[in-house]
Amino acid sequence: MRKIGTMDKIDEVLTRGIVEILPSREEFKKLLTSGKKIRIYLGADPTAPQLHLGHSTNFLILKKLQDLGHKIIILIGDFTGMIGDPTGKDATRIPLTRKQVLKNAATYKDQISKIISFSGPNAAEIRFNSEWLDKLSAGDLIKLMSNLTVQQMIERDMFQKRLKEAKSVALQEFTYPLLQGYDSVMLDVDAEMGGTDQTFNMLVGRELMKKLKGKQKFVITTELLVNPKTGKKLMSKSEGNYVGLNDLPNDMYAKIMAFPDEVIEPCFRLCTNLDLTKIDFSSNPMELKKKLAHEIVKMYHSEEKAKIAQSNFERTFQERKPTFDIKVSSGETLANTIIPFTSRQSMSNAKELIKQGSVDINGKTATNPSLKINIGDEIKVGGRTFLKATK
Numbered sequence: 001m002r003k004i005g006t007m008d009k010i011d012e013v014l015t016r017g018i019v020e021i022l023p024s025r026e027e028f029k030k031l032l033t034s035g036k037k038i039r040i041y042l043g044a045d046p047t048a049p050q051l052h053l054g055h056s057t058n059f060l061i062l063k064k065l066q067d068l069g070h071k072i073i074i075l076i077g078d079f080t081g082m083i084g085d086p087t088g089k090d091a092t093r094i095p096l097t098r099k100q101v102l103k104n105a106a107t108y109k110d111q112i113s114k115i116i117s118f119s120g121p122n123a124a125e126i127r128f129n130s131e132w133l134d135k136l137s138a139g140d141l142i143k144l145m146s147n148l149t150v151q152q153m154i155e156r157d158m159f160q161k162r163l164k165e166a167k168s169v170a171l172q173e174f175t176y177p178l179l180q181g182y183d184s185v186m187l188d189v190d191a192e193m194g195g196t197d198q199t200f201n202m203l204v205g206r207e208l209m210k211k212l213k214g215k216q217k218f219v220i221t222t223e224l225l226v227n228p229k230t231g232k233k234l235m236s237k238s239e240g241n242y243v244g245l246n247d248l249p250n251d252m253y254a255k256i257m258a259f260p261d262e263v264i265e266p267c268f269r270l271c272t273n274l275d276l277t278k279i280d281f282s283s284n285p286m287e288l289k290k291k292l293a294h295e296i297v298k299m300y301h302s303e304e305k306a307k308i309a310q311s312n313f314e315r316t317f318q319e320r321k322p323t324f325d326i327k328v329s330s331g332e333t334l335a336n337t338i339i340p341f342t343s344r345q346s347m348s349n350a351k352e353l354i355k356q357g358s359v360d361i362n363g364k365t366a367t368n369p370s371l372k373i374n375i376g377d378e379i380k381v382g383g384r385t386f387l388k389a390t391k
Helices: 006-013 025-032 053-067 098-105 108-112 138-145 150-154 157-164 171-187 196-213 249-257 261-271 285-300 303-318 334-341 347-355
Strands: 018-022 039-044 071-076 125-128 191-195 218-222 324-327 359-361 378-381 385-390
Touching: 006 025, 006 053, 018 025, 018 196, 025 218, 039 053, 039 171, 053 071, 053 191, 053 218, 053 261, 071 108, 071 171, 138 171, 150 157, 150 171, 171 196, 191 196, 196 218, 249 285, 249 303, 261 285, 285 303, 334 347, 334 359, 334 378, 334 385
Parallel strands: 039 071, 039 191, 071 125, 191 218, 324 385
Antiparallel strands: 018 218, 359 378, 378 385
16 A cells, blocks of 8 residues: 655645635645645634534644644634624624633534644644734724725625615624734734635735735635535534534434435545545445444544444434433433433533423423433434433
8 A cells, every 4th residue: 555645645635625725726835845834723703612514624624734744723713703703694693792602612622622633742722812802902903904995895795795685784794804814913824724605704814914914824715515406504503404523423423314415425525534536426325324424423432432323323213223221210300311312411401402392202392301200211312312211
């Protein structure tokens, strides 16, 4: 077997999942092959507590760059998250409080560390943009704003669309790209990575870097994880159809098995590191999805848990048998019983699921977290976990 060399790894970084590199792919390759260790960052606004496979596509590329010796910075937008990125939105986002943002970001490092290393000789960094944005005075902000024009902001597609539809554009939405762009300056990076929907924001950072530091910043745009047939994002928190990086193995496996056939190839390409030339995409879609689900569960949990999740899926959905037989103590409550089978494995999470009507007992929706479980009760948690109480 031919050993994969540094040039092969660089070529893969420059192609798999990458849409465009500005100012050019050739210049960026020249930088990567020069021997210089670059600083590259990815920003994430903590608008929700779970990261999902749509986020993982960038983390996997960054991991390859980290393995090549480059410095990776994950920037948590705890300040910009309170404003709300207007990207792709038809209306102004509802602002979040600092408390909400920090609560959402509480487990981000743990989730990202499933892919990127935050320890060792080339440990990635976690930074928060409140470090510098909280310190901006009114005068500082006005001075920063002088680097951009209203015309530049109005050119943005979403703003044009809203104005044509007589929908409002809030002033803070104009400041969002400016503040995100300032992150690049304060981090003094050589490159920024983000989905194609972030191109405008990243280019603002490139412009500010030129004006304020006289330095070039590469902008790396990556493919969004979308359904190629509909063009819609595959991971949607608002519609509840996303695979969280901290989902339990059974849930993760079953959610992937529910994917439409047309997203199998993009998911293999963007969400795994498997050699695509060794995958027969003309084979049975069910078997392909099983391979995909097994690989992803293995990545975020373990080989053993991937095998168990597959076995549980086959028992539950193909043989229609309960996933787990659980031993229940006399008088055990429903909430306490299902804790191990919730995403956060907490009492609050269990009560939340029951309140949402996501838990059934013997075919009926449960509403009381304190309900006592009896031997023989069949419990369904969400749409993918089936339990049976035993002695």
